[in-house]
Amino acid sequence: MQDLTKEFMAQKRFAIVGATNNPRKYGNRIFKNLKSRGYEVYPINPKLKEIEGVRCYPDLAAIPVKVDVVDFVVPPQVTEGVLKECKRLGLERVWLQPGSESEAAIAYCHANNLKVVHSVCVMMN
Numbered sequence: 001m002q003d004l005t006k007e008f009m010a011q012k013r014f015a016i017v018g019a020t021n022n023p024r025k026y027g028n029r030i031f032k033n034l035k036s037r038g039y040e041v042y043p044i045n046p047k048l049k050e051i052e053g054v055r056c057y058p059d060l061a062a063i064p065v066k067v068d069v070v071d072f073v074v075p076p077q078v079t080e081g082v083l084k085e086c087k088r089l090g091l092e093r094v095w096l097q098p099g100s101e102s103e104a105a106i107a108y109c110h111a112n113n114l115k116v117v118h119s120v121c122v123m124m125n
Contacts, residue, residue, distance in 0.1 A: 005117050008093055009125050011068030012040055015060055015091075017082050018073035018100070019043030021051045026097065026121075027073040033123045034071075042067055060085050071095040071122055076102035087112050095122055 014034050019041075020027040031051060035041045042065075043051045046058040057063050060070065060082070070091050072079045079100045086094055094109055096118040109116035 004115060005120065005125055007115075008069050008095060008117055009122075011093065013042065013065060013067040013069070014039050014122075015042045015044055015057075015063060015067040015070045016073060017044045017060070017070060018078070019045050019048075019051055019056065021048060025073075030071065030073055030097070030122055040065075060089055060091065067091060069093045069095055071097065072100040073097045074100055076100060076105060079105045080108065083108050083112075083114070086114060097121060 016027065016031050018027040019031045022028055031041055031043055042063045043054060043056045044060060045056050048056040050056050070086050079096060080102065083105060092114050094114050094116045096105060096116060098119060098121060101118040106116060106118055
């Protein structure tokens with residue numbers, strides 16, 4: 001998985017499913033961390049219009065560009081649903097943050113040729 005992690009971190013555009021404006025939550029910490037490291041970050045949260053001046057999108061399909069990596073910071077049952085949207089949109093790099101993964105989500109990625117990183121935090125790379 002180390003090679004896959006390097007490949008993912010070499011990309012430019014990250015969507016963060018579960019991004020939030022609450023500074024105590026990982027959806028906000030990851031957003032800030034990736035942004036501060038120079039990545040283009042597209043927050044996904046249907047309940048918010050923006051996070052720290054950056055437009056927030058209701059879902060992956062609403063993003064005006066094709067992102068390179070979809071980073072998940074949501075409960076596993078939400079992850080499992082959004083993975084189907086990734087497949088439909090041709091988004092093939094998926095990062096499941098600790099707590100967002102499930103055996104079913106990982107199995108779905110493998111069965112549908114989605115590259116998946118899991119059990120490691122994007123901020124540690």
